[in-house]
Structures are given as structure tokens and as C-alpha cells.
Amino acid sequence: MRILVISDLHSNRQALEAVLAKEGDVDFLAFAGDVVDYGVDPVYAVDFFRSYGGRAAIVRGNHDDHLINVYRSGEWKRVQGEEFKWIHHNCRLLDDERVAFLDSLPYHIQFTADGYDYIIQHQYDDKYGIIESPYAFDNYWNEHWKGERKGTLGRRMIFGHSHRQCEHILQGDRLWLNPGSISYRRPDDPDKSAQYMLIEDGEISFRSCPYDRSVQKAVADSYRADGGMMRTEIQDFMFFFGDAKTSRDPL
Numbered sequence: 001m002r003i004l005v006i007s008d009l010h011s012n013r014q015a016l017e018a019v020l021a022k023e024g025d026v027d028f029l030a031f032a033g034d035v036v037d038y039g040v041d042p043v044y045a046v047d048f049f050r051s052y053g054g055r056a057a058i059v060r061g062n063h064d065d066h067l068i069n070v071y072r073s074g075e076w077k078r079v080q081g082e083e084f085k086w087i088h089h090n091c092r093l094l095d096d097e098r099v100a101f102l103d104s105l106p107y108h109i110q111f112t113a114d115g116y117d118y119i120i121q122h123q124y125d126d127k128y129g130i131i132e133s134p135y136a137f138d139n140y141w142n143e144h145w146k147g148e149r150k151g152t153l154g155r156r157m158i159f160g161h162s163h164r165q166c167e168h169i170l171q172g173d174r175l176w177l178n179p180g181s182i183s184y185r186r187p188d189d190p191d192k193s194a195q196y197m198l199i200e201d202g203e204i205s206f207r208s209c210p211y212d213r214s215v216q217k218a219v220a221d222s223y224r225a226d227g228g229m230m231r232t233e234i235q236d237f238m239f240f241f242g243d244a245k246t247s248r249d250p251l
Contacts, residue, residue, distance in 0.1 A: 001114050005197040007032035007122075007160030008181035010063065011039030011090055012241075015182050015194035016048065018211035023198060028113060029054060032160030032179065033061025033122030035102060038240065039183060040219040042067075042090040046098040060105035061122035061160060067091060071099050084229045086237065108144055114202040117151035119144050123161035131157070134171040141174075153202065162186075165195050165206045177204065184240035187247040216241035 004026040009016060035049060036042045049058050067090055070076055076091035108121035119141065124130060131137045141155055149155075154173035165180035180195030193208040220237045223229040238244040 001028060001199075001201060002026045003028045003030055003113060003199040005030045005032070005158060005177070005179040005199060006182045007158075007179050007196075008034040008061070008163055008183055009036075009039070009045050010034055010181070010183040011036050011042040011045045012183040012194075012211075012216070013039070013041040013044040014213065014215055015211045016045070018209050019182060019194050019196050022209050026198075027055065028111075029056040029058070030111075030118070030120055030158060031056070031058045032120055032158055033059045034063040034160060035061070035105075036067050036090050036094075037063035038086045038090075038237065040089070040216050042093050043098065046094065046101055050098070050101050057109040057111050057118075057120050058105060059107060059109055059120055059122055060102060063087075064102045064105065067094075068099055068103050081228065082230055084223075085233050086229075089223075089229075110145055112150040113199070115151050115153035116156050116202055117145070117149050117154075118156045118158060120158040122159065124159055128162050130159075130162075130166075130168060131170070131176055134174055137170050137174045137176070163195075164189075165197070167204060167206070180206070180208070187239065190245060192241075213241045 004023055006019065029052060035045050067087055070087050071091045071094065076088040079088050108119060110119050131140060154175060156175045156177055158177045160178060162178060163181035163186050164178060166178040168176035179197035182194045182196050185191050192213065194211050195208045198205045198207055220234055224234050235249060236247050238249060239247040
């Protein structure tokens with residue numbers, strides 16, 4: 001079985017299309033949360049998961065929760081100028097039906113493939129923590145796995161949120177996985193590629209590919225030109241999707 005594992009899409013159409021074109025057909029899609037926010041095409045991002053025809057495990061992330069709350073509060077209709085953020089940009093483009101889809105996504109899903117049992121969830125705690133001990137792994141697993149185990153080869157947990165590719169091997173059959181963000185890096189990592197993971201017949205491969213960032217930059221340039229967005233939001237964006245070397249480069 002070929003399993004494509006992605007996370008933290010953040011409304012980035014070009015990154016997702018690049019990965020899908022590179023990898024071709026897969027048997028199963030695992031997505032570890034954060035469909036929206038920061039990127040410029042939330043409609044495509046939501047509709048991709050809404051209409052995905054194959055087998056999939058799709059969970060929600062903290063940015064999805066944030067958008068749901070901001071959208072339903074109506075805040076995005078009133079904010080402008082230096083108070084305007086990418087979350088408000090995303091809200092302007094979405095509608096009630098698409099937001100309801102985000103709200104329908106579960107926080108965690110379990111599945112079995114090629115002899116391994118998996119739990120997928122966006123984040124482990126309310127920050128960027130990871131599981132450090134077999135004891136903590138077992139506690140978390142026992143709390144979230146429902147029913148009898150089906151896999152005989154091992155237990156694997158997939159998380160997103162940190163935007164850092166990681167394979168964390170604990171004692172015995174325990175494995176923590178993070179595919180990295182398909183969209184953007186943290187401020188200490190200047191890599192601009194789309195990061196993801198492919199699992200083929202149980203074998204894990206961390207991968208990345210470049211994508212066209214000109215669309216994102218053009219939208220940010222339009223906001224920068226008319227002063228229509230918070231300055232730090234533009235600076236972050238130029239690091240994530242443009243050519244800025246840090247998240248606080250001068251504009």
C-alpha cells in the first residue's frame with residue numbers, strides 16, 4: 001500500500017498540487033491537520049478534502065479551529081488595515097458550508113495498514129511537545145485507540161503542528177512520526193520546499209519537492225502595496241512563501 005502523509009497545508013494550493021503531481025496515485029491519504037490559514041487559497045484546500053475520493057484519514061488542526069471561531073464571530077467582516085491578518089483573508093473567501101466541513105473533521109483517527117496500527121492527530125499538547133517515553137506513549141495510545149488492535153508489526157502515531165519532519169523511535173514497537181509541513185517552515189529553517197512523507201508497504205520515506213510560490217507572493221504584494229494588512233503578517237508571509245531569509249526581514 002502507498003500512503004501519502006501530509007500536514008499543515010495552510011491553504012497552499014501550489015504546494016499540494018506539486019506533491020500530488022510528483023507522487024501520482026496513492027492508496028490512502030493521511031492528513032494531520034491545519035487545512036487553512038496563512039495561504040491564499042482556502043477554497044481549494046477545503047474542497048480538495050471535501051471531494052477526496054480515495055481512502056483517507058483527515059483530522060483538524062488548531063488553525064482550523066481558529067478559523068472556525070473567527071468566521072463565526074463575524075470579526076473578519078469588521079477588521080481592516082493594520083488589524084487585518086491572513087486568517088481574515090481566509091474567512092473572506094470561505095462560506096458557511098466550507099466552514100461547517102472543517103468543523104465536522106475529527107481531532108484524531110485510527111487506522112491499520114500493512115500490519116501497522118496508526119493514530120493520527122494534529123498536536124500532542126497545547127504547545128509543541130512530543131512524547132519522550134514509552135510510558136507516555138502507552139498512556140496516550142491506550143486513551144485514543146478504541147477496540148482491538150489489528151496490526152501485528154507495530155504502533156505508529158502521526159502528528160503535525162511543529163512543521164518539522166521527524167521519526168522518533170521509542171522502545172519496542174512504538175514510533176512517533178511527523179511528515180513536516182507541506183506548506184512552510186519555522187523561522188529557524190529557511191527551506192522553501194513542500195515537505196511530506198510516503199509510506200510504501202510499511203517503509204517510511206521522508207520527502208520534499210519545490211513548488212511555484214509566485215501566486216502567494218503576488219497576493220501578499222497587493223496587500224503590502226495598499227497597507228491593507230498587519231506588517232508582521234506580511235513579514236512572516238514573505239519568509240514562508242517569498243525570498244525573505246528571516247521572518248522579520250524589512251519590507
